Amino acid sequence: MTRDAFQREAEDVFRGVWFRNFESISKYVRRRIAASEAADDVVAEIFSVAWRRLEVLPTVPNELPWLYGVAHNVVLTHFRAQRRAFALVDRLEANSRPSHSSIPQISAKLLSALQGLSDIDRELFRLTIWEELSQHDAGVVVGLSTKAVERRLDRARQKIRELCIEDNRVALFTSSRMAFPYEAIPIERNH
């Protein structure tokens, strides 16, 4: 087979990957990155990884969890890069804007508890609720066993449930949009 033939075959295989997963990956990214232009770049980067690594891409049904795993890393990288370069500029810009809270109803204690959950825990909840993944597939995305996912979800639920009961705040969680951006997590290098 000639090189061109191999290239065409690879493109055909990749087009199948694209059709099967474009919508799911696009939704994953847009749920985490609001700016459409940046989100498009991230989607393209995710599929670029898949294209470069086509020969190791798992087949269905493991294909999408693998792509979500790549997406998880690319989105994190996006936020790290965005934040580390211009946090100072962004901060002044933010300070110059009128301040408003997107989470006005939640007690500081509960908010603190939610922020205290690890990002992996929150991501597991997002994956199982927003992306409707099974615990097994969510574990594939973040590199955990199904059992570990189950334990993490249970612990997080219990922690928040206790605070909900304590604060009697459950009824307050229905209307506001809560954002727990990756920006809160200093996992990038510090510049």
Place this chain on the structure above:
Amino acid sequence: MNMIDQLIAGPDPLGEGATFESQSSEAEQMFQKVIALPRGRVAGVRRIRPRVLVASAAASIIGAASILIPLMGANAPSAAASELQRLSSIVAAAPDATLAPGQYEYTDSVGLGLVEAVERPSYNYNVKMHRQFWIGADGSGRIAMTYSDPTFPTPKDRAAWVSAGSPELSGSLPDMQSITNQSWGASSGSAPIDESQLPTDPSQLFAYVQAKANNPSAGQNFGELQEIASLFEERYTPPGLASALLTVASEIPGITLDNSATLPDAAAGMGFALTSNNMAGWTFKMELILNPTTGSVVGEKDWATSNSGSTDSLRWTHFVTQGVVNSISQTSATTKTNI
């Protein structure tokens, strides 16, 4: 789905009815861009090393090159450009130390980082960081970090923290425990950019850097300098690429030379800096600090200066050591690389 799950996940930002068509014209354009990129090994096909590996379309390459070419030789080089070109020649002659299978590039760095806490109202604080990072050619690796000594960069941040109920500052580091010592395998999708595939032609590399740069309105070309710095960080930068990166840096408009740049931990070197436009009474400066003898990277810092001369939120990194090791637990490199 129960209420607790919904609470933790948060409401779905997409809401109902959001669709993303894989066969839309926009999606097809994206698809064509992706498959235009060079791939990794294709079974049965001898790998042809691409001359350019870029995330952008060819159009942006042409556009950026057309920007760079007039810059080259248009004016007498600045002091910063002259020094960068001198260092470019030095690093070009450094020995190559490409990672073998089973080897890792190890980087040990210290510095000060800014944490942006999501509270009501929001505030920021600095933490000292010590970071160790191992990365193999296959993308597997490990990270180990510690944080300490939180401080507020401004009284306003402290006041906001008090208004938020003075929460434990470590509470704003939710992943501290899980990421302070984390390793990952080759199949995690974490493979770094294969720097051996990046162009060493300065015009092509400038196009790559420009395509990746994310520039704020107030800080023209900050993104390019940041991108160049990031290609030196925590990975092995082959001599040819390192040389080309410094050449590209020498072409960034407005870059200035600081012959005696220092970091707060007393590390010193030759600084190459960009200063932003004045914005709301502040200017921002970012600086890449190199060893003036070897051209290796000493560190980076960025800070803000008010119109009244006060300095705010200095953030910095000192790359203490970097080199090739044989495991993700080894910290003494036998072969020193970029640093």
